[in-house]
Amino acid sequence: MSFFSSARTRLQSLAIFIVNSRVGNLTHENPLTFRFFSYPKHNLYTTSVLPGSSHSLYKGTHGFPHRQVLQQPTLLLSLKRSLFLQSQPTPNPDSVKFLPGREVVPNEASVDFPNAQSAQISPLAKRLFRIEGISSVFLGPDFVTVTKREDVSWSVLRPEIFEAILEFYSSEEPVLLGSLPESDTTIRPEDDEVVAMIKELLETRIKPAVAEDGGNILYRGYNPDTGIVDLELQGSCTTCSSSVVTLKSGVENMLMHYIPEVKGVREVISEERQKMEQVSREQLQSLEQRLRDSGVLRS
Incomplete structure (x- = not known):
């Protein structure tokens, strides 16, 4: 082995050691997963998104992570345990289910927020509605379902949603302000x-x-x-x-x-959702009328 080959081998070994000691033991994660790697002073999280995109995460043949997206180290001093946040598709292409790996709504309950106005009782839902393109939020016992508008892409929304959920759990805010409503399936004395x-x-x-x-x-x-x-x-x-x-x-x-x-x-359909659908129809009709008036759309 030549001097240069030997030196290159030693340098590669040193680089592998430095990378592994800096970012931890990186493995091939679920392509729909955000993963926190816990360290004594801060949490460094990496992201990986849909397969085939330029943001997939995997380990190369020499131990170097290829096509890896390392976000800036995020200080989450109040988050004492690492958070494993996953997303899952649903039968509805406009809805995605996010699982933070911990309780979302206590007592196996759930709360629906069909619009931003209804989300005032939930700091988590309010954070999500700040993201442009989100139409509704549903909080379940251990998951968050986000529904988007049809004209917005998940490739744009997904990273923002991940960040909003991670920031919320680092803030130690309550998911809901006030008490939970009574369950719809509570059996009452008057029920036959x-x-x-x-x-x-x-x-x-x-x-x-x-x-x-x-x-x-x-x-x-x-x-x-x-x-x-x-x-x-x-x-x-x-x-x-x-x-x-x-x-x-x-x-x-x-x-x-x-x-x-x-x-x-x-x-x-709930009264609130009926109002929301009525507003959407009126906005669509108004847009179509403006397009007709400008000559872009013909009757």
Whole structure:
């Protein structure tokens, strides 16, 4: 081996040692994951995004991380434990489920924020609504579902959402201000046997399955004369094109199978979401009218 080859080998070994001692033992992470590497004085987090993009993270053949995006070291002195934040797709292409690896809403509860005005009771939701392009936020027991506008790309939003969630958990602010509302499936003294069975089935079988996709289903009433159960969709289910299939093929079939008195289900939309949809329609109509007046759009 020549002198230069030997020197190059020693330099490579030294460089590998320095890199590994500085950034830790980097491994190939989940491509939809943000990972904190804990150190005594600060937390350095690395990011990796969708496969095929220029921001994927993996370890090279010589121990050097290639195409690695190392964010500036972030001082999170109040965050005593490292945070493992993941994102998962949902059946709704406009909704993504984020899992911080810790409790979000206590007592296995959930809260829906269909717009920024409704988010005043949640510092976490308020942070997320500051990001341009987010249309709604849903907080579950251990996840956060964010729904975007159709005209915005996840490649733009995802890093901002990650940063907002990480900053929130470093702030030690409460997720919610005030007490939680009563659960929709709480069995009350005035509930008859059928209503109690509907609520029990929703709570134990249906809600956990829907939560896997970043959504929720609320009980809104039962008509004993028609056998129809009124349900409200939240989270990723709200604007999902497959929500009708979820209600009819999934929820309706299960309720009718276990409770013969149930003859069907019907989706109801909250008053706040109806107002939001009305505003969206009016804004769209106003835009179309301006385009027609300017000659860009023809009738």
